[in-house]
Amino acid sequence: MPSGPSPRGAAGALTGPHAALRAGVVWEVLRQALQDRAAAAGRQELDVLDTGGGSGSLAVPVAGLGHRVTVVDPSPDALFALERRAGEEGVAGRVRAVQGDTQDLLEVAGAGAFDLVLCHGVLEYVEDPAAALRSVAGALRPAGGTLSLLTAGVGGAVLARALAGRFTEARRALGDPAGRWGGADPLPRRFTPAALTALVAEAGLVPGPVHGVRIFADLVPGSLVDTEPEALQELTRLEAEAAGRPAFQAVAAQLHVRAEVPDEM
Template sequence: MVWEVLKDALERRAKATGREAVGGEAVHGALDVLDTGGGSGNFAVPVARLGHHVTVVDPSPNALFALERRAAEAGVADRVRGVQGDAHGLFDVAERGGYDVVLCHGVLEYVDDPAEGLRNAAAALRPAGTLSVLAAGLGGAVLARALAGHFTEARQALTDPEGRWGSGDPMPRRFTADQLSELVTAAGLEIAAVHGVRVFADLVPGVLVDTEPGALDALLQLEEAAAELPAFRSVATQLHVLAERD
């Protein structure tokens, strides 16, 4: 679902700038996209296949090696550039104000200062640029621990400042929709949409999806229907915010 939202945003941005990609071929350079923490290219390669140019910043050499291989296999090696770096020192390896779209997916949970990470992501945007933020949701973790019978851990996550359920929690930080939205607006961006991601998917037994005819498509349709409803996005495993720079 995040990909569908992002793809639509890329199309709108390309039309607004007059730099659309046609048939997978870049026209006038198409868009310049920055993927912070982009890892092995789960989003970068599909974006490049639309005809856009993508710079991936990631601290892991192994992830960047996998990115290079994936881009080559997809035939978009000339549109994807990987550089080693992180959100804190973003402008040591990326251009300030040089990108039409910036992706900040799975980054804010791990950085020392999420506000700084978002400020840097916003500063990398050109005027009227688009920012896509994906981060771990607090409600989904609380609900998952409670349904598993770990009620003390669920309460701990609910009351912990970082949204962690205990010392064994592999996630350093989680957010509510309000917290994530406040960080985005504090970075000087205007929020266009907030979506809950994996509202139901992580709670449904996999065997039901695998064995029931049409269950996967029905689950995806349910996720899409619930994604923007506040009551459901508050218990999503992940939160996605789409924002724009004035």
């Protein structure tokens, strides 16, 4: 994770129609992962780690479901905002804020201590994604744990630049190993579905299906879904139905994969 402000930040908060739509697919997959992991563990209260969790856009809702959440983030300001948000939502006792990054993750959070780990918006920024993912995998309980991994997708960037008339930048992103469209690109790297699942497997985990996130949401004017409830509902359904289809994953702004600790780990 970068040493500056959290890469996820407040923009990832589950608030507002358009913002909730963008996060909806991930949130539903995450809710299902929590339910499945609780059933497998035989207990309702899980220990969850949110790496790069920033101000708690996911950590606080997860704590609201009754789980204990540890947030590791390099930004003191983000962690202060997290504690304030947790207090406002009445889950302060279930949320722990820890300053750190993927390099010292196991030291500050603990190895093999978590039922579920969230790694959202992190691999794009770290110097060595494979090493970072190994650390993240090491935080999962060896007897059974689940990883929720969310990264930026190459295809979504190519499509966005092309639709903006930035055809040269679209071609650069398409051919660049890191999926970057130029020197002004704010993201150090992006991933394809194949590259993402390969990283997960190299970290010793079993990857599940990839889901495309923000396939259409970023292309639809916010004013449309903010003022037309029916349009929001239909677009939400469209996002959910397209999320698991490879053709649409290829042009998604973000990619999500759920992975499990193998039985022999």
